[in-house]
Amino acid sequence: MIRALHRWLGLPALVLVTLLAVSGTALSVFPAAERISAPQAEQAMSVADLAARIKAAFPEVEQIRRSPSGRITAYWFDGGTPASAVIDPATGAATASADPNPVQRWLTNLHRSLFLDDAGRIAMAAGAAAMLVLAISGSMLIARRAGGWRRWFAPLRGPLAGRLHVELARGAVLGLLLSSATALWMTASTFGFLPDKAVVPELPSGVSGTTDAPLASMPLLAATPVSSLRELSFPNPGDATDVFTLKTDGGIGYLDQGTGATLGWAGLSGWTRVSETIYMLHTGQSAALLGLFLGLTALAVPVMGATGLLLWLTGLKGRPRIRDNAAPGCAETVLLVGSEGGSTWGFAATLHSALTRAGQRVHTAPMSAFDPGRFSGARRYVVLAATYGDGDAPASAKGFLDRLAGLSAAPAARLAVLGFGDRSFPAFCAYARAVAAAAEGRGWPLLLPFESVDRQSPQEFARWGLALGAALGIDLELNHLPVRPEVKELMLVSRRDYSDDVQAPTAILRFALPSLSAWRRLTRRGFARFEAGDLLGIVPEASPVPRFYSLASGSRDGFLEIVVRKHAGGICSGELMALEPGKTVAGFIRPNPTFRLRRDRVPLVLIGAGTGIGPLAGFIRANTSRRPIHLFFGMRLPGSDFLYREELEAWAAAGRLSSLSTAVSRGARPRYVQHALTAEQLEVVRAIREGARVMVCGGRQMAAGVAEALTRILEPLGLSPAILKAEGRYVEDVY
Amino acid sequence: MRTIFAALALATALTLPGMAMARPVTLAATLKSYGGNGAYLAIYVTDPKGAYAGSLWVAGTKSKYYEHLSDWYRATGGNTAEINGITGASVGAGRRLEITLDLADALFDAGYTVHIDAAAEDMRDSPNEIAVPLTAQGAGQSVPGRRYIANFSYDL
Numbered sequence: 055m056i057r058a059l060h061r062w063l064g065l066p067a068l069v070l071v072t073l074l075a076v077s078g079t080a081l082s083v084f085p086a087a088e089r090i091s092a093p094q095a096e097q098a099m100s101v102a103d104l105a106a107r108i109k110a111a112f113p114e115v116e117q118i119r120r121s122p123s124g125r126i127t128a129y130w131f132d133g134g135t136p137a138s139a140v141i142d143p144a145t146g147a148a149t150a151s152a153d154p155n156p157v158q159r160w161l162t163n164l165h166r167s168l169f170l171d172d173a174g175r176i177a178m179a180a181g182a183a184a185m186l187v188l189a190i191s192g193s194m195l196i197a198r199r200a201g202g203w204r205r206w207f208a209p210l211r212g213p214l215a216g217r218l219h220v221e222l223a224r225g226a227v228l229g230l231l232l233s234s235a236t237a238l239w240m241t242a243s244t245f246g247f248l249p250d251k252a253v254v255p256e257l258p259s260g261v262s263g264t265t266d267a268p269l270a271s272m273p274l275l276a277a278t279p280v281s282s283l284r285e286l287s288f289p290n291p292g293d294a295t296d297v298f299t300l301k302t303d304g305g306i307g308y309l310d311q312g313t314g315a316t317l318g319w320a321g322l323s324g325w326t327r328v329s330e331t332i333y334m335l336h337t338g339q340s341a342a343l344l345g346l347f348l349g350l351t352a353l354a355v356p357v358m359g360a361t362g363l364l365l366w367l368t369g370l371k372g373r374p375r376i377r378d379n380a381a382p383g384c385a386e387t388v389l390l391v392g393s394e395g396g397s398t399w400g401f402a403a404t405l406h407s408a409l410t411r412a413g414q415r416v417h418t419a420p421m422s423a424f425d426p427g428r429f430s431g432a433r434r435y436v437v438l439a440a441t442y443g444d445g446d447a448p449a450s451a452k453g454f455l456d457r458l459a460g461l462s463a464a465p466a467a468r469l470a471v472l473g474f475g476d477r478s479f480p481a482f483c484a485y486a487r488a489v490a491a492a493a494e495g496r497g498w499p500l501l502l503p504f505e506s507v508d509r510q511s512p513q514e515f516a517r518w519g520l521a522l523g524a525a526l527g528i529d530l531e532l533n534h535l536p537v538r539p540e541v542k543e544l545m546l547v548s549r550r551d552y553s554d555d556v557q558a559p560t561a562i563l564r565f566a567l568p569s570l571s572a573w574r575r576l577t578r579r580g581f582a583r584f585e586a587g588d589l590l591g592i593v594p595e596a597s598p599v600p601r602f603y604s605l606a607s608g609s610r611d612g613f614l615e616i617v618v619r620k621h622a623g624g625i626c627s628g629e630l631m632a633l634e635p636g637k638t639v640a641g642f643i644r645p646n647p648t649f650r651l652r653r654d655r656v657p658l659v660l661i662g663a664g665t666g667i668g669p670l671a672g673f674i675r676a677n678t679s680r681r682p683i684h685l686f687f688g689m690r691l692p693g694s695d696f697l698y699r700e701e702l703e704a705w706a707a708a709g710r711l712s713s714l715s716t717a718v719s720r721g722a723r724p725r726y727v728q729h730a731l732t733a734e735q736l737e738v739v740r741a742i743r744e745g746a747r748v749m750v751c752g753g754r755q756m757a758a759g760v761a762e763a764l765t766r767i768l769e770p771l772g773l774s775p776a777i778l779k780a781e782g783r784y785v786e787d788v789y
Numbered sequence: 790m791r792t793i794f795a796a797l798a799l800a801t802a803l804t805l806p807g808m809a810m811a812r813p814v815t816l817a818a819t820l821k822s823y824g825g826n827g828a829y830l831a832i833y834v835t836d837p838k839g840a841y842a843g844s845l846w847v848a849g850t851k852s853k854y855y856e857h858l859s860d861w862y863r864a865t866g867g868n869t870a871e872i873n874g875i876t877g878a879s880v881g882a883g884r885r886l887e888i889t890l891d892l893a894d895a896l897f898d899a900g901y902t903v904h905i906d907a908a909a910e911d912m913r914d915s916p917n918e919i920a921v922p923l924t925a926q927g928a929g930q931s932v933p934g935r936r937y938i939a940n941f942s943y944d945l
Binding site: 116117129131136138153154156159163171172243244245246250251252254257287290295299 | 878911913
């Protein structure tokens, strides 16, 4: 609901809000410039002194104004010609022109009314209202995503656009709230909706009828410091019945021009004061630093607009549309989805439409939006959850377990949990199992026992659907067609084959970049922009389910390179190993931001075995800045599967690779890569001391062995792989 | 160029014998190119003693800014009931305002004076920008303003 509001308000308001923000940023510079350039009055100076000085310099002075920045302007007649200037209060002399700055005037009119007068003011006020709602709804989304307001600044994960969007929002939201709320107040004030009209004292009935009292003798002027002056208007020359009008930050009063006596006074009303404060906050007048801060926060708006748009487009492609999504409050079945890459959303969409067809009111939401208070009509919950890494929550399920633990009691409506995963991983459905266990621990009644779906199997899903239907007393037929990612035909341009003699043929395959549409190139998505460590999904002919390979090249290299080992009975690896140059396979890019080269200069310790060297070789290839890189590589036999041997030698010679340690697992003295680590532990310790990041890629067993060896090596430093992981200095890509 | 017909604005403000006799009068003001946003103008009449008698026209619709028409505001307290139905848009720099309204015969050659207060955003307030006596003879004669108005005239 909040997300829908944020999105469907944000998209149409994008242009207007961006215009408001950019013009506002440009305007924010002026008060600061005025504050710096305007000569200021000394502390104790009175209005009487100032007026006398100006009167001496300009005998026909008509009005003196002081802006909130402290700038003093005088208006006078010079032999019948109106004139004005910025005044130096120390001398009373003119220092600069007081004509309004045409650029500032142009920007102001754009900012508040698009040069369209009232219609424009209303449009811009709508823009400000949109910004206010976006700021509030966005904050709620951030809090929900982070798992609570207290975790506002929790570290972020995921693609760059999303991180940038939230990162900027976290810093800018306060300024945007202030800017938009004050803008609405000012519009209301301009249109006369607020009782903040200036109050003037009753016109004095009796004036002395004399003129030319010395300014210094007027008690009110002598008692008013320049710092509280707004405006002093002189009486009309030749009109003995006219009076001095003094406006200060406290009110308005009249003074007799013959006697100097105060003839009337009206204080500012509370509403007027509030409106003036709000004007000051919005424009930065008299608070130049605040103005600059607001301007700076507004600068985040165009970037948030662009990233928001990108997020929406990405979501549009990555996640199927849920049709007929019931409001959370009136849904009887609540479908919660924990998905990392988006495929689980596809299953959710199938289930959603089947349940809806069976006459149910269903609400589908990410697991991170779990909040039983919002689902007041829920009679059952269904959780569809994938797993991230070694049992972590997938992106759309963040914070779910914390929320469940934080409930005073588990919901009474019964629960079914279905896990999605890949049985070849030891942590198969680990997160979904953790959810089921936590629910059981809280005494949440079960609708169905825990079930799992292996490798997106439509059959297993359909079987579970029958069980769910039986529990609900309805016919539930789930025909799930996995959403096929948008693939490109990739042509193999070259291949290098290794290790025919160890019964595990391995090859480095290089594909040409596919031709891309202008839109793709512009948005730099998919094949237009990838890096070593990202994943190449290959959809084999014999199965609709893609297999993923770590990329050993980035888009800058101009080709796609992966390392493939033939598995016994492997569908995809079999097809790839049989592929001849000139032939094609269907593939797509999946970003893998956690296993990428970061843009810093810290040393790297790269550890890999077998095909795991692929992305590591890609990192070394991309190391044009020659940061120190230590590579530990485990192979079977140097004569058969020393992948990238020639390149590694060339990269070492070019300074892209600092050291290479290899381990050979077949032969007289079998050694694994963790043994090489232990042998070079002094080197490893030194690198870690220098802030090195450890990146591990390869099989699960190897990764476990490496973690064990590193635990021993790091112990004297008071460090461990777990600590480094928490700091983001130890990342794994294991399979 | 704008032409506005305001009906008997002063009839409610002034209770003078012979008010029933009225004639159409056209007031025209051309603004200087003063390089600012649209000017607010208040056109009003004072009696032979100099006291405020009634408003003829106010250009500018945001009552928030009326305080800058300072003489007129002081006389009326910015009471918008005073100018109900006789307001229009502010007048841009270099533009011309023209209003036709019915003015009582009794106001002419009787010591009444037409005043204009003017103001523009972030620029000086110019109360009493124009002050011309209402006389049959003065009709059609152009008078310059002090700051914003290049010339002003009324035609019978």
